Amino acid sequence: MNEGPTQKADAAVARNPGGNSEAADPPPDIIIRLTQVEKSFGALKVLRGINLEIARGEVVVVCGPSGSGKSTMIRCINGLETINGGEIWIEGKRLAAGRFQRLNAKVGMVFQSFNLFPHLTIMQNLILAPTRVLNLSKEQGLERAKKLLARVGILVKADDFPDTLSGGQQQRAAIARALCMEPEIMLFDEPTSALDPEMINDVLDVMRGLAHDGMTMIVVTHEMGFAREVADRIVFMDDGQIVEMANPTTFFDNPKEERTKRFISKILTH
Numbered sequence: 001m002n003e004g005p006t007q008k009a010d011a012a013v014a015r016n017p018g019g020n021s022e023a024a025d026p027p028p029d030i031i032i033r034l035t036q037v038e039k040s041f042g043a044l045k046v047l048r049g050i051n052l053e054i055a056r057g058e059v060v061v062v063c064g065p066s067g068s069g070k071s072t073m074i075r076c077i078n079g080l081e082t083i084n085g086g087e088i089w090i091e092g093k094r095l096a097a098g099r100f101q102r103l104n105a106k107v108g109m110v111f112q113s114f115n116l117f118p119h120l121t122i123m124q125n126l127i128l129a130p131t132r133v134l135n136l137s138k139e140q141g142l143e144r145a146k147k148l149l150a151r152v153g154i155l156v157k158a159d160d161f162p163d164t165l166s167g168g169q170q171q172r173a174a175i176a177r178a179l180c181m182e183p184e185i186m187l188f189d190e191p192t193s194a195l196d197p198e199m200i201n202d203v204l205d206v207m208r209g210l211a212h213d214g215m216t217m218i219v220v221t222h223e224m225g226f227a228r229e230v231a232d233r234i235v236f237m238d239d240g241q242i243v244e245m246a247n248p249t250t251f252f253d254n255p256k257e258e259r260t261k262r263f264i265s266k267i268l269t270h
Ligand SMILES: Nc1ncnc2c1ncn2[C@@H]1O[C@H](COP(=O)(O)OP(=O)(O)OP(=O)(O)O)[C@@H](O)[C@H]1O
Pocket: 041, 044, 046, 064, 065, 066, 067, 068, 069, 070, 071, 072, 073
């Protein structure tokens, strides 16, 4: 027999007879954990003891001045950079220290510069990794890709080459390509900063939809309207460290640290 909502509620009460709803909440399912992560390029210390835990389904916006280590942090999470100290755990598995990772199919990444293969059509871009890495048949790949292209609103561009698409369309194709691997986590590194203003919202809309559907997301962006509306938490980095971390309301309306205040006033007056 399926456990219906009433049985579930009854079972929760039985486990927690005092009825204290706080105690009945399950512990958060931590999908990404960074402890004391350090990264240097030669003598330059770029990440200096990063501690961060992200729960499944959480949307975390990362912001901070240029050079503060935002891209490096998410590249480390995706295994594109090796770390020099600390630990990174993804879905309960520790990334091996000191060496590059095999492509992690659970983590999708979208870059500022789209990074589509120029000699492949949009459809070929989408089905390449699923057919090679996940061993999907071409038919399965095509079916999955069509659904995703429809979802991001560019199914009509399936057989076109990337350079015939607008920047916003290319970025939506890049998001669809990442989703084609059915990742558990999506990392975005300034996905809208190379786009003309009128295209930004189309991309943000796709990201809003993903967040709404429960995707775990880390988004490096200075789109503060998006951050306020969509983020569960905002992380402010400066000089290789996390200076402040708070929900959007607290972050924007009541930041604690001087450095955060200065940064917010700068970006909001831009
Ligand atoms: N491959 C590399 N080799 C050497 N130094 C690097 C490398 N990648 C990044 N850095 C340096 O690490 C520091 C942090 O860079 P990172 O790209 O993470 O910053 P960021 O916060 O993403 O900045 P931005 O907002 O400009 O994108 C910078 O000083 C940068 O020059």
